[in-house]
Each structure stands twice: as C-alpha cells, then as structure tokens.
Amino acid sequence: MPASRFTQTGNYRVRYTQDQTIFATYAEQLSLLLLIAALFALPLILPRAWFPYLTQIVIFSVAVIGLNVTTGYTGLINIGQGAFMGVGAYATALAATRLNLPFYLAIPLGGVAGALIGTLVGLPSLRLKYLYLAIATLAFQIIFEWGVGHAPLLEQGGVIKPPTPQAFGVKDSFLNHNVFWYLVSLPVLISLALLWRNVLRTRHGRAMIAVRDNDRAAAAMGIHPGRAKLTAFLIGSFYAGVAGGLFMYFQKGAVIEDYSLGLSVKLLAMAIVGGLGSLPGSFLGPLFIVGLDRGVELLSQSALLGRVTAFAEGVDVASALRPFSFGMAIVLFLMFEPRGLANWWRLTRLYFKRWPFKF
Amino acid sequence: MPQLHVENVTLTFGGLNALTDVSLTVPEGEIVSIIGPNGAGKTSLLNCVSGFYHPTRGQIRFGEHDLTHAAPNVITGYGVARAFQNLELFRGLSVTENLLLARHTHLRYGLLSSLLYYGRASRQEAQNRAYVEGIIDFMELEEHRAHPVGTLAYGIQKRVEVARALTLAPRLLLLDEPMAGMNVEEKEDMVRFILDIKREHGVTVVLIEHDLGVVMDISDRVYVLDFGQLIAAGTPAQVSADPRVIAAYTGAQELSA
Ligand SMILES: Nc1ncnc2c1ncn2[C@@H]1O[C@H](COP(=O)(O)OP(=O)(O)OP(=O)(O)O)[C@@H](O)[C@H]1O
Ligand SMILES: [Mg+2]
Numbered sequence: 001m002p003a004s005r006f007t008q009t010g011n012y013r014v015r016y017t018q019d020q021t022i023f024a025t026y027a028e029q030l031s032l033l034l035l036i037a038a039l040f041a042l043p044l045i046l047p048r049a050w051f052p053y054l055t056q057i058v059i060f061s062v063a064v065i066g067l068n069v070t071t072g073y074t075g076l077i078n079i080g081q082g083a084f085m086g087v088g089a090y091a092t093a094l095a096a097t098r099l100n101l102p103f104y105l106a107i108p109l110g111g112v113a114g115a116l117i118g119t120l121v122g123l124p125s126l127r128l129k130y131l132y133l134a135i136a137t138l139a140f141q142i143i144f145e146w147g148v149g150h151a152p153l154l155e156q157g158g159v160i161k162p163p164t165p166q167a168f169g170v171k172d173s174f175l176n177h178n179v180f181w182y183l184v185s186l187p188v189l190i191s192l193a194l195l196w197r198n199v200l201r202t203r204h205g206r207a208m209i210a211v212r213d214n215d216r217a218a219a220a221m222g223i224h225p226g227r228a229k230l231t232a233f234l235i236g237s238f239y240a241g242v243a244g245g246l247f248m249y250f251q252k253g254a255v256i257e258d259y260s261l262g263l264s265v266k267l268l269a270m271a272i273v274g275g276l277g278s279l280p281g282s283f284l285g286p287l288f289i290v291g292l293d294r295g296v297e298l299l300s301q302s303a304l305l306g307r308v309t310a311f312a313e314g315v316d317v318a319s320a321l322r323p324f325s326f327g328m329a330i331v332l333f334l335m336f337e338p339r340g341l342a343n344w345w346r347l348t349r350l351y352f353k354r355w356p357f358k359f
Numbered sequence: 360m361p362q363l364h365v366e367n368v369t370l371t372f373g374g375l376n377a378l379t380d381v382s383l384t385v386p387e388g389e390i391v392s393i394i395g396p397n398g399a400g401k402t403s404l405l406n407c408v409s410g411f412y413h414p415t416r417g418q419i420r421f422g423e424h425d426l427t428h429a430a431p432n433v434i435t436g437y438g439v440a441r442a443f444q445n446l447e448l449f450r451g452l453s454v455t456e457n458l459l460l461a462r463h464t465h466l467r468y469g470l471l472s473s474l475l476y477y478g479r480a481s482r483q484e485a486q487n488r489a490y491v492e493g494i495i496d497f498m499e500l501e502e503h504r505a506h507p508v509g510t511l512a513y514g515i516q517k518r519v520e521v522a523r524a525l526t527l528a529p530r531l532l533l534l535d536e537p538m539a540g541m542n543v544e545e546k547e548d549m550v551r552f553i554l555d556i557k558r559e560h561g562v563t564v565v566l567i568e569h570d571l572g573v574v575m576d577i578s579d580r581v582y583v584l585d586f587g588q589l590i591a592a593g594t595p596a597q598v599s600a601d602p603r604v605i606a607a608y609t610g611a612q613e614l615s616a
Contacts, residue, residue: 195474195475198473198474198475198476198480199470199473199474201476201484202466202468202472202473202476202480202484203462203463203466203468203473204470204473205473206456206459206460206463207460207463209449209452210449210460213449213450213451213452214447214448214449216411216431216447217443217447217448217449218432218460219410219430219431219432219435220409220431220432220435220440220441220443220447221432221435221460221461221463221464221523221527222432222435222436222461222463222464222527223432223460223463224430224432225432231470234470235470
C-alpha cells in the first residue's frame with residue numbers, strides 16, 4: 001500500500017487493481033460520501049419551495065445519464081429520449097392503477113418497459129448511421145405521441161392518476177410531496193450512476209466508446225458493433241424508463257404533454273450543456289437547465305421585464321422565453337465550450353489533484 | 360500444416376479488378392511478405408482476408424474457418440489480427456485503453472456482472488490489465504502508456520497499432536506497412552519486434568512492406584503482386600532473382616537486397 005492515499009501526488013500505484021478503482025484517494029472517496037450525505041440532508045436545510053426544482057434535477061439526471069449512454073458514449077444521436085421516458089411513465093402508471101403495484105415495483109417495471117421499447121427502436125442502428133438514426137428516433141417520438149393520443153387504455157393522452165404512494169407506511173403527503181420524491185429519486189440516481197460507472201470500466205463500456213470513435217477499428221478488435229449499439233439502447237432507455245416512472249409520480253399522473261418532443265430536446269440540451277459523454281456532466285447539465293428555466297420564470301414575473309418588453313397583458317412570457325433560452329444555451333455551449341460544464345469541473349478537479357504543485 | 364489459404368480470389372471495384380485470380384498459402388509459424396508497387400492490391404488483399412472487403416470470386420480459408428463472407432469481428436474471433444496501414448487507432452484513448460479494447464473477445468462476463476463490477480468482471484479485468492501491461496513491456500511502450508494515442512509521434516503510433524493487434528493474441532498477424540515513415544532506428548526496433556513476435560508468441564505473420572532490404576532479411580517466403588496479379592512467389596533469393604519482379608520494380612524502386 002502506498003504511504004498515503006489522501007492525495008494523488010506521491011501516491012504511486014503498485015498494483016493494477018489500484019489503477020482500476022473508481023476513486024484513487026481517500027480524499028476523493030470521502031468528499032463524495034460527504035456530498036451524498038449533504039444531498040440527503042438538504043430537506044433539513046433548504047425551504048420546501050426549492051424541492052420541485054431539486055427533484056426535477058435529480059430525475060432529469062437519471063434520464064440524461066441514459067441519453068449519454070446512447071448519444072454521448074456510443075455516438076448514436078437520440079431524439080427520442082423523452083418518448084422513452086414516456087414509455088416508462090405510462091408503464092408505471094398502468095402498473096400502479098391496473099395491477100395495484102406499489103411505486104417501488106411499478107417504477108422498475110417502467111424501466112423494463114423503456115428498455116424493451118428502446119431496444120426495439122434501436123434495431124435500425126444496426127444498419128443506419130448518423131442523421132438517419134437520429135430520424136429513426138425522432139420518428140419514434142412522433143409515433144409515441146400519436147399512439148398514446150389514440151389509445152383508449154391510456155386515456156387518449158389525458159391524465160392517468162396513480163394512487164398516492166405509501167412507503168413503509170408513510171404516505172407521501174405526510175412528508176411534503178416534493179421532498180418525498182426527492183428522497184426517493186436521489187438514491188435511484190446515485191445507484192444508477194454507480195452502475196454506469198462500473199460498466200465504463202468493463203468490456204461493454206469500452207466497446208461502446210470504441211464504436212463511437214472508430215467502428216472499423218472496433219470491428220477489428222472483435223467487437224460486434226451492432227451488439228454494442230443495442231446494449232447502449234438497452235441501458236439508455238432503461239434509465240429513461242425509470243426516470244419516466246419517477247417523473248410520472250412527481251407530476252401526480254401520466255399525461256402526454258409531459259413527454260413531447262420538447263422534453264427530448266430539453267434532455268439533449270442538458271446533455272450538451274453538461275458535456276456529452278461525461279458522468280459529472282449528466283448532473284451539471286440538468287442543474288444548469290432547470291436553473292435557467294427557473295431564472296427565466298422569475299425574470300418574466302418581475303415587473304421590470306413587463307415594463308421594458310412589449311408583451312401584452314396576460315401573455316405567458318416564461319413559456320415564450322423558455323425555448324429561446326434552451327436554444328441559446330445549446331448554441332453558446334456548442335460554440336464556446338463543446339465539452340460542456342464537465343470540462344470546467346475537470347479543470348477544477350485537476351487543480352486540486354496536483355495540489356500542492358501548480359502544474 | 361498450412362494455415363491461411365487464398366484461392367483464386369478476384370476483387371472488382373466497378374469493373375476494375377483490384378485483384379485478379381490471386382492464390383497463395385501462408386504456412387503456420389512463418390513470416391510471409393507481400394510486396395509490389397503502389398496500387399498493386401496488397402492492402403485490398405488484406406482487406407479480403409480480414410473481412411472488410413469480400414472477394415467477388417474465389418475463397419479464403421483459415422484453418423477450418425471459411426473467411427470469404429465472414430464479418431471482420433468474426434474473423435478477429437478466429438485468431439486473425441490486423442495492423443492497419445493508415446492508423447486506425449482510438450485517438451482520444453490512452454495506449455493502455457487502446458490495448459484493453461483488444462482484449463474484448465477474451466473477456467467472458469455478462470452485462471449484469473459488468474453493471475455490478477463484481478465477481479467475474481472484476482477478477483477478469485484485473486488479469487486483463489496485467490496481460491496488457493505485459494504487451495506494453497514487450498513493445499517498449501511504458502513511457503507512453505497513459506498518453507492519448509493521438510498526441511504521440513507517428514512512429515510510436517505505428518508501434519501502438521502493432522501492439523494492439525498483438526494484444527488480440529492472434530494466431531495470424533497481418534501487418535500492413537508497419538515501418539512506413541519510420542527512421543532507420545525505429546525500423547530496426549520494429550524488425551526486432553516482428554522477429555520476437557514470431558519466436559516468442561509463435562504467431563504467423565503476413566507482412567506488407569516496401570523496404571525490400573527488410574523483406575529479404577526476415578521473410579521465409581515472399582509473394583509479389585503487380586496490377587492485382589501474382590507475378591512471383593518463393594524464397595527471398597528466388598524472388599529477387601526473378602526477371603519479372605525486377606521488371607515490375609524497374610523505374611519504381613531498386614532491388615536493394
Ligand atoms: N474501396 C475501393 N474502391 C475503389 N477502388 C479501390 C478501393 N480500394 C482499393 N481500390 C483500388 O484498388 C487498387 C489497389 O489498391 P491497394 O490499396 O490494395 O494497393 P496497395 O498495394 O496497398 O498500395 P500501397 O502500396 O500504395 O498501399 C488501387 O487501384 C485502388 O485505387
Ligand atoms: Mg496499401
């Protein structure tokens with residue numbers, strides 16, 4: 001064992017397994033544990049009014065990790081992640097209402113439904129590339145919206161309300177609804193993030209990155225490119241399905257407007273702003289976009305904006321500005337920081353990693 | 360017992376023959392070189408063997424396996440590895456990560472084990488890493504192991520390309536101009552590596568190379584391609600004395616045996 005595992009400098013690894021661990025130093029491990037503890041403690045510190053937003057950030061992070069699996073790590077453009085979330089949401093809603101399953105069984109079922117449908121939609125990726133695949137996923141998004149809108153079982157897209165969940169005998173209204181779902185979603189996010197982090201250091205994760213970077217060379221390595229792509233769709237849409245199940249409960253029901261093309265674009269914006277193919281980016285992106293969303297909302301409510309803009313009385317300024325602000329965020333990040341917020345995060349970490357040296 | 364059989368292979372691109380009725384055998388444990396002027400069809404032949412192209416006519420067999428219509432990843436699974444003429448590395452990944460990728464078919468654990476990184480996955484990955492470090496030592500890449508491949512000098516990238524093919528633990532190694540663009544010293548290193556690969560790893564080698572001095576030095580057998588046709592075959596001595604070979608090379612290159 002090296003003398004100190006608290007810092008990276010002077011910490012020489014003498015066995016390969018040490019190189020393969022996720023956290024190289026105790027300091028890293030400790031700071032992550034502290035961060036997680038702090039996240040769980042947030043309901044004790046922050047006002048309740050924050051939790052609608054925090055819960056959204058957590059749930060969208062789950063979906064964005066999934067989107068990164070297909071788009072960021074495997075290079076398959078996916079404009080249907082919102083619909084995969086929708087599949088999970090509806091499957092969860094049906095499981096809760098028709099099968100009377102409790103939420104902790106209904107949500108994983110939503111994940112499985114998402115994974116099944118996602119893998120089916122991924123089948124064209126065996127033949128199609130780049131823009132063509134993007135169009136195939138977009139087509140699914142449209143078919144999904146149309147299909148739900150015409151399905152009597154799914155109330156033609158109207159609200160399907162699940163029974164109020166009970167966890168360990170505690171009704172979610174006992175806690176605050178938003179805090180409850182924050183506390184349910186957080187461990188889900190943490191475990192799914194760790195699972196993906198594991199895949200990344202094994203043959204399956206490496207195969208996906210190889211297919212993204214150079215599919216000829218990947219094939220020369222004995223990797224079946226099609227299988228790697230389908231595995232990516234399987235994992236990515238499982239995550240979407242779980243996120244959809246959580247979001248359905250958080251929204252107190254499944255309704256088609258929640259899973260429209262707009263959501264798919266929003267998730268892509270989060271992935272790009274966070275940094276494609278980055279796990280920290282999968283948290284930073286949702287944080288930024290949900291924050292931006294809230295900022296726009298506050299701005300449009302302020303009297304100042306009402307006076308300087310020419311909007312007529314009663315116009316919902318926030319919903320007019322929202323797509324504009326997402327679009328701006330995507331364009332600005334693609335132009336000035338294509339590696340996303342994750343790059344800033346990386347540089348900050350690097351600084352501390354090399355500490356006490358300057359470079 | 361001969362390993363690789365190429366039988367009457369013809370490869371056509373829009374009416375033009377890149378290969379015409381080419382037949383050759385590569386016996387186990389030998390270093391067999393394929394030479395010929397630019398555009399002779401050497402790379403096309405390797406592409407047929409490794410499954411990136413499929414012959415218009417003819418057959419390719421490796422031991423008991425039929426390679427004629429097999430996909431590249433399947434052929435790699437049979438024990439045929441390839442180092443590309445135009446580097447096909449994962450440029451953003453480190454040398455170690457590039458080599459780890461070459462262990463894909465040697466690792467046997469499922470997605471679930473992968474997700475949990477428990478049991479088989481973690482055990483096999485530890486052995487895997489040790490194996491890769493062995494190749495890094497063998498190919499003298501220690502000081503470059505953590506660097507992204509795209510940032511390395513061309514000669515080093517060429518060596519990584521060969522190292523990665525070797526990491527596949529092949530029975531047959533196809534090397535497409537592994538010394539192109541190298542200086543004398545780097546070439547000498549590469550020759551030493553190829554001889555060691557044959558000797559220590561017992562790998563059969565097919566070598567495409569323009570440096571005829573090297574070819575005549577290390578080959579057990581040489582095939583000469585010109586305009587997609589096989590014009591000569593035999594030991595280095597036989598081939599360099601062949602008037603057709605000299606004719607094909609006149610003006611283009613000197614026979615510097
Ligand atoms: N995909 C392709 N489509 C069309 N023509 C091709 C293709 N691949 C190769 N060719 C043609 O086949 C012929 C043989 O090319 P090849 O790359 O096999 O030559 P080579 O012997 O490897 O040459 P070099 O020594 O320059 O690498 C050339 O005329 C080339 O233009
Ligand atoms: Mg060539």
